[in-house]
Amino acid sequence: QVQLVQSGAEVKKPGASVKVSCKASGYTFTSYDINWVRQATGQGLEWMGWMNPNSGNTGYAQKFQGRVTMTRNTSISTAYMELSSLRSEDTAVYYCARGEYTTHGYYYMDVWGKGTTVTVSS
Amino acid sequence: DIQMTQSPSSLSASVGDRVTITCRASQSISSYLNWYQQKPGKAPKLLIYAASSLQSGVPSRFSGSGSGTDFTLTISSLQPEDFATYYCQQSYSTLLFTFGPGTKVDIK
Numbered sequence: 001q002v003q004l005v006q007s008g009a010e011v012k013k014p015g016a017s018v019k020v021s022c023k024a025s026g027y028t029f030t031s032y033d034i035n036w037v038r039q040a041t042g043q044g045l046e047w048m049g050w051m052n053p054n055s056g057n058t059g060y061a062q063k064f065q066g067r068v069t070m071t072r073n074t075s076i077s078t079a080y081m082e083l084s085s086l087r088s089e090d091t092a093v094y095y096c097a098r099g100e101y102t103t104h105g106y107y108y109m110d111v112w113g114k115g116t117t118v119t120v121s122s
Numbered sequence: 123d124i125q126m127t128q129s130p131s132s133l134s135a136s137v138g139d140r141v142t143i144t145c146r147a148s149q150s151i152s153s154y155l156n157w158y159q160q161k162p163g164k165a166p167k168l169l170i171y172a173a174s175s176l177q178s179g180v181p182s183r184f185s186g187s188g189s190g191t192d193f194t195l196t197i198s199s200l201q202p203e204d205f206a207t208y209y210c211q212q213s214y215s216t217l218l219f220t221f222g223p224g225t226k227v228d229i230k
Contacts, residue, residue, distance in 0.1 A: 035219070037166075037221075044209065044221060044222075044223050044224045045158075045160075045166065045209055045211075045221040045224075046221070047211075047218070047219040047220060047221060050219075059216070061218060062123075062218070095165055095166070097165075097166075102171070102172065102175075104172070106153070106154060106171055106172035106175075106213065107154070107213040107216075107219075108156045108168055108171035108172075108177075108213065109156075109158075109166075109168060109211075110168045110171075110177065112165035112166055112167070113165065114164075114165055115165055
């Protein structure tokens, strides 16, 4: 079945970087975007950015520009999100989500990973 | 940036109730509006896309309407498994897919 499997929980110190992976299966990896969305405990959803696995093109929310990098390895159908200069406010669950355009140009995220908990603490 | 607001922020309802959640965009987004359901400890689930299109496999008691700046999600007859938090999300502004703050639906 179509699924996104994310890497395990991470604990990082302030100032460090974290790299979360998202492995796709059950569909053609390069045919759909991968988005990253995070959620701090008890808070709402925050969209971080987007990547086209076919071209490698990316787009990042302004808030994360300069700190986030989204990449992929098409040979293993895996997307990555790296966040640098971590601070305590980055403690959150990070989700990858498949993005798709309809024929009429509407975009939605229809398949989600289970999330990766990233804790930033000294 | 397009800002999304939702009302109410929370509501209490009983099984069988009709529930309506409102989402408003800070500028016109045509029908580029999606709705997601999230249960505690779980990933969000797509319910509605393009303001009113029901995602495959989602029960027909869920419906969406609206265009421009004002949108609604309606649950026609609330079921026990529908107690969750609901988020709207605009996809009009490419590369900035903002979510609303969420509406928590709990048991009265």
